[in-house]
Amino acid sequence: MSRAYKAIISTVIAILLVAKVNGQCVAFAKESCKSKLETYVHDGNYHAATLSEGEGVELHKTFFEGQDYRLVICKAEKLPNIYFKVINELGRVVYDNSKENYKAIWDFNTSKTQELTVQIMVTEDSEKQVLSGCVAVMFGIKKMTD
Amino acid sequence: MKRFITNSFYFIALAGLALSFNACVSGNQKQQKSVEENIVGTAGPNDEMMEEFAKSKLIFYSLPSPLETAMLIKRSGASFNEELLNPLENIDKYTTNKKMALNLGVYSADLSYTSLFDQTQSSIKYMANAKRLADGLGILDAIDESTIHQLEENMNNRDVILDIISETFMSSNAYLTENNRPALAAMVLVGGWVEGLYLATKLSNGSLENNKKLIDRIIYQKLSLITVINLLEEYKEEEDVASVLAQMNQLQVIFEQVKIVNTSKVEVETDAENKTTTLKADSETHISKDVFEKLLNKVDEIRTEFIS
Incomplete structure (x- = not known):
């Protein structure tokens, strides 16, 4: 088999794998994450990625005064803990889940509208293998009562 | 820095391939990832891990839906x-x-x-x-x-x-x-x-x-x-x-030309009963x-x- 032919086959396989892995994260987000919002309404935005140990994402979002939010971070079962911290516009850490045993749900509200940055990272605790899997981030908003 | 954007989430082709390969090589030995080698054996976040995070993070931009x-x-x-x-x-x-x-x-x-x-x-x-x-x-x-x-x-x-x-x-x-x-x-x-x-x-x-x-x-x-x-x-x-x-x-x-001015320090309070955090701060706005x-x-x- 020629080198060029092998390269084409490899690329096609890789593209198919991208579709498969990404597709799995959509289903993962819907099936494993959304229910954790419980009584909060999902805002409809989609944030998910396949991450390996040590990899992370940073999310920027404006949060509005008067809304109650729930932040949920879900991970594939095989992955170790997910570390996340929330930083305000002045660079101050306003929440750090490592201080609460890597809790994956944070309920909060803000008395002034502000942009917050959520830094999320897959911790490392396996000695020999690099584990990878889907990580999804979802925001819920408390339902209106009227 | 790899920048992955989503309002939701975006894979550019090459980075997507890289991630997919990551997904597919879960059995790879950690020694093959020289950068990560430095932080093996560390449970939870530390300065070194956060430094690495800063270099390799993906970025999501989330708009109000x-x-x-x-x-x-x-x-x-x-x-x-x-x-x-x-x-x-x-x-x-x-x-x-x-x-x-x-x-x-x-x-x-x-x-x-x-x-x-x-x-x-x-x-x-x-x-x-x-x-x-x-x-x-x-x-x-x-x-x-x-x-x-x-x-x-x-x-x-x-x-x-x-x-x-x-x-x-x-x-x-x-x-x-x-x-x-x-x-x-x-x-x-x-x-x-x-x-x-x-x-x-x-x-x-x-x-x-x-x-x-x-x-x-x-x-x-x-x-x-x-x-x-x-x-x-x-x-x-x-x-x-x-x-x-x-x-x-x-x-x-x-x-x-619209002004938003912070007028107080930020205070973080968590209600122990309902486990909800309130980020307390004030700001003033002005628009002519x-x-x-x-x-x-x-x-x-x-x-x-x-x-x-």
Whole structure:
């Protein structure tokens, strides 16, 4: 088999794998994450990625005064803990889940509208293998009562 | 830095391949990843890990979704005005991918607005339009006939309706971003954001005094606009995105004349009983009548271009 032919086959396989892995994260987000919002309404935005140990994402979002939010971070079962911290516009850490045993749900509200940055990272605790899997981030908003 | 953008989530091809290979090589020895080797054996975050995180992180930009914007409008005490919606019959005008994406966002925002105000018959019609545009963009399975039936069957259950809307919006967005069409996904979000801003500005009736809470909601979109611009910057090489980005930059010129000033320190309080954290801080906003008028006109101009 020629080198060029092998390269084409490899690329096609890789593209198919991208579709498969990404597709799995959509289903993962819907099936494993959304229910954790419980009584909060999902805002409809989609944030998910396949991450390996040590990899992370940073999310920027404006949060509005008067809304109650729930932040949920879900991970594939095989992955170790997910570390996340929330930083305000002045660079101050306003929440750090490592201080609460890597809790994956944070309920909060803000008395002034502000942009917050959520830094999320897959911790490392396996000695020999690099584990990878889907990580999804979802925001819920408390339902209106009227 | 690898920059992965989503309003939702975006894989550029090469990085996507890299991630996929990551996914497929879960059995690889850690020694093969020289950078990670330095932090093996460390449980939990430390400075070294955070340094590595800073170098390799992906970035998500999250805009207020149509549903959240509609909630903000309703919570401000604004009313429902059907005349503000993008007319249903306009759908026949949208034949390009750009127009279909922008107006999928616009109709999603209108759909959210009608639903929050319990205008269920309108919601069903706007969902049908959203379906047509999603179909036109080749988005599979996000909105189908059963979605419309579900809406019809739950006409008196707002919670279920909102859940259906958030699910369809997420599915559309995920489909585009994960099928290598993230620029279109970004346009859907921007269309929805502009429509939300349009509804809010029109509902103010041009007055800074009638509904101060609504005015505050409008002013604070200055922060979201930065996210909008950051998101579009990622795809500015695409002609369609570049034109929308130029419009957003024009809007930013006006928003720069709006002042948001922090007036207190930030305090973080957690209620032990309901385990909810409150971020306490105060700020003041200022917008002149002249700037407000310019803002209203610019939003109207951009939205008119989107829906025409």
